[in-house]
Amino acid sequence: MYAEQANKLVLDAKRIQKLPHLPPYAATTVRAVTKEVRDLDREVSSLLAPYNTGSTQGSDGTQIKSGGFNPADDPATACALLVNHLSMRRNKRCLLAYHRVRTDKLEELCWSGIDIADLQAAGSTSTSRNGNQNAMASSLSAEEEQYMHQYSDLLAAYKGQWTDIDLTGSLEPPKDIFIDVRVLKDAGEIQTEYGSITLTKNSQFYVRQADVERLIQQGYLQKLG
Amino acid sequence: MDDDIADILASVSAPPLPQRTLDLQALTRAWVTERTAPELLPYPTELVERVMERVGKQISTIEDMTGTMDPQANFTLVILQTELERFKFLVRSLVRARIAKIDAYPHHYLTLPALLSPLERQYLASHQALLSSHYSTSFLSTFPTNLQKLDDTAGGISMVDKPDEDAAVFCRVLRDAGVVEIQGPSQVSEAELKRGDVWVMRWSTVREAVRRGDVELI
Numbered sequence A: 001m002y003a004e005q006a007n008k009l010v011l012d013a014k015r016i017q018k019l020p021h022l023p024p025y026a027a028t029t030v031r032a033v034t035k036e037v038r039d040l041d042r043e044v045s046s047l048l049a050p051y052n053t054g055s056t057q058g059s060d061g062t063q064i065k066s067g068g069f070n071p072a073d074d075p076a077t078a079c080a081l082l083v084n085h086l087s088m089r090r091n092k093r094c095l096l097a098y099h100r101v102r103t104d105k106l107e108e109l110c111w112s113g114i115d116i117a118d119l120q121a122a123g124s125t126s127t128s129r130n131g132n133q134n135a136m137a138s139s140l141s142a143e144e145e146q147y148m149h150q151y152s153d154l155l156a157a158y159k160g161q162w163t164d165i166d167l168t169g170s171l172e173p174p175k176d177i178f179i180d181v182r183v184l185k186d187a188g189e190i191q192t193e194y195g196s197i198t199l200t201k202n203s204q205f206y207v208r209q210a211d212v213e214r215l216i217q218q219g220y221l222q223k224l225g
Numbered sequence B: 001m002d003d004d005i006a007d008i009l010a011s012v013s014a015p016p017l018p019q020r021t022l023d024l025q026a027l028t029r030a031w032v033t034e035r036t037a038p039e040l041l042p043y044p045t046e047l048v049e050r051v052m053e054r055v056g057k058q059i060s061t062i063e064d065m066t067g068t069m070d071p072q073a074n075f076t077l078v079i080l081q082t083e084l085e086r087f088k089f090l091v092r093s094l095v096r097a098r099i100a101k102i103d104a105y106p107h108h109y110l111t112l113p114a115l116l117s118p119l120e121r122q123y124l125a126s127h128q129a130l131l132s133s134h135y136s137t138s139f140l141s142t143f144p145t146n147l148q149k150l151d152d153t154a155g156g157i158s159m160v161d162k163p164d165e166d167a168a169v170f171c172r173v174l175r176d177a178g179v180v181e182i183q184g185p186s187q188v189s190e191a192e193l194k195r196g197d198v199w200v201m202r203w204s205t206v207r208e209a210v211r212r213g214d215v216e217l218i
Helices: A004-018 A027-051 A061-066 A075-111 A116-130 A142-160 A209-217 B002-010 B019-036 B045-068 B071-104 B106-110 B118-138 B203-212
Strands: A178-183 A188-192 A195-199 A204-208 A221-223 B168-173 B178-183 B188-193 B198-202 B215-217
Touching: A004 A027, A004 A075, A027 A075, A075 A142, A075 B118, A142 B118, A178 A209, A188 A209, A195 A204, A204 A209, A209 A221, B019 B045, B019 B071, B019 B215, B045 B071, B071 B106, B071 B118, B106 B118, B168 B203, B178 B198, B178 B203, B188 B198, B198 B203, B203 B215
Parallel strands: none
Antiparallel strands: A178 A204, A178 A221, A188 A195, B168 B198, B168 B215, B178 B188
């Protein structure tokens, strides 16, 4: 049936919105939907071919009216054209929605400070640990990987203009400038205005929030209280 | 504190406040409005410039004070840093709220460049370029040419999405703002916006008053 494949994409997109990770890119479905659109377009052109006397016309509704085809003469063809036309547009909307949801997800990742290298690193460790082939990096299509690269560059350029403010910082209103943190993973030594601190696993520190913001985001530290 | 703001705005004869206090109020208000309004508001260029300049100054003051290592200064330092963090948070949250709106309705705001700052315009343009090249490499390039447009308005449904201008917002009236018309389900009624009133209204109804500064969103 028309648009059945596209509906799959939409359902998938709906599901992605709620998921914490990104499931694999539905390459086969996307290909099937684009193929459907091309088939429909071909059908439209072949339906219109007999009416195509002089001017070249597209499948667009307004152009049909202005051309040699009169819908009132042949309601059956007109109906077929309309259905084909709407199905193509619907398929396009579904594809756009699916890709938009995925890119939104990728942008979110970029904003939270994860870049593609981290994803691949995370992917390869989880692959080696439990043989999980559905790691994050491999679930992106090649285009999506490229998009994510370019978007993080764009974001970095935009952030670079705000010299004094880290735009990717926490969106929680700051209460105290000093916070208690617990170290979850060894993070080595960091330099602060009050001297250097060596962050070893399971130790606890009272530090300035601005100094450790990035480490909290990256999962090295956990904020307490 | 809210009464204070209303008083200040209501009477011109009130003792003038220092610019920095007014800026803080303006920044807080801009932040609240940006976060609650369904639509992007004009970018407060001058305000952000003044605030950023002050943030820069404050950072260097703090650096100077840490350099002296005076135990007496520690308490002041903590207060200054807290203030700085809060200012940074306000600006950050404001900018992020704007970016989120721009990302949600990119094509709509492409037609309204006056609302954006030069930086945001740059961001929007390059983001759109990225997105459309992503779409086209992913699937659009294989589409029939007449279906490849992203801002198509033909065919019954416009592809350009708009923010919901009729969304309800909570607002407080700071200055008497006259009478506004409210479109009910069957008839049009009127409401007088009197100073101190709190209303729930459609954004399209109070938009002008908010831009004038007669009404603030809460």
